[in-house]
Amino acid sequence: MDRVRLSKRMSRALRHDPARVGLELDEGGWTPVDALCAALGATPDEVEDVVANGSKQRYEIVDGRVRARYGHSLPGHVEMPPADPPPRLFHGTSAGAVDAILREGLHAGGRQYVHLSPSEATAREVGSRHGRPVILAVDAQAAAAAGAVFRRGNADTWLTETLAPAYLRRA
Incomplete structure (x- = not known):
């Protein structure tokens, strides 16, 4: 599957409308990689490729779960650690x-x-x-x-x- 196309589909599923593809996200925005793959018709290798090589670094995988790191329009917050910004x-x-x-x-x-x-x-x-x-x-x-x-x-x-x-x- 084309990386850009898959990234856009992942964005919609993980950042904006998971129910549209039958996904449920936990309070931290996580879902199992296997569930995302099934919902989008992608392989784990394709999803891992988007996470590792996507131009905007929007996603992360930890312990077999995947989430969008930022840009959500869903309720709740994906917690990210505070950081000192540039001036x-x-x-x-x-x-x-x-x-x-x-x-x-x-x-x-x-x-x-x-x-x-x-x-x-x-x-x-x-x-x-x-x-x-x-x-x-x-x-x-x-x-x-x-x-x-x-x-x-x-x-x-x-x-x-x-x-x-x-x-x-x-x-």
Whole structure:
């Protein structure tokens, strides 16, 4: 099976709509690898290939179970350990949303976490999914000093639950 196609199917099953393919996730977002394979018509080797070689490092396998590490729109939280963020992070958004974000701050909305990028280029790529992108610089160091908890989703994704407008500005 094509890795990109399987990764997209895994994303839907593990991040957004497990019931659609007959899966149940536990409170930590885990399901047996065998159950995922049966639900998606994939082999364990194909699933392991997506986990090991997927470009966004979205998944992990531990003790025969698999889960999406971040990006969930399901209830509950996939717990990830807190981490010290770099001094500056970036958030890509649409031109239509930027004024409200600068007024009200960043909130997870339908996801579990706000997604931030360590590079302006990655934030621009993410923001372009919503039309003409606007890039916000995040003073992550000051936000962390004030109590914001950051988590590392992968090499290109930092996560937090919310950010006050005081830590945001147009890049």
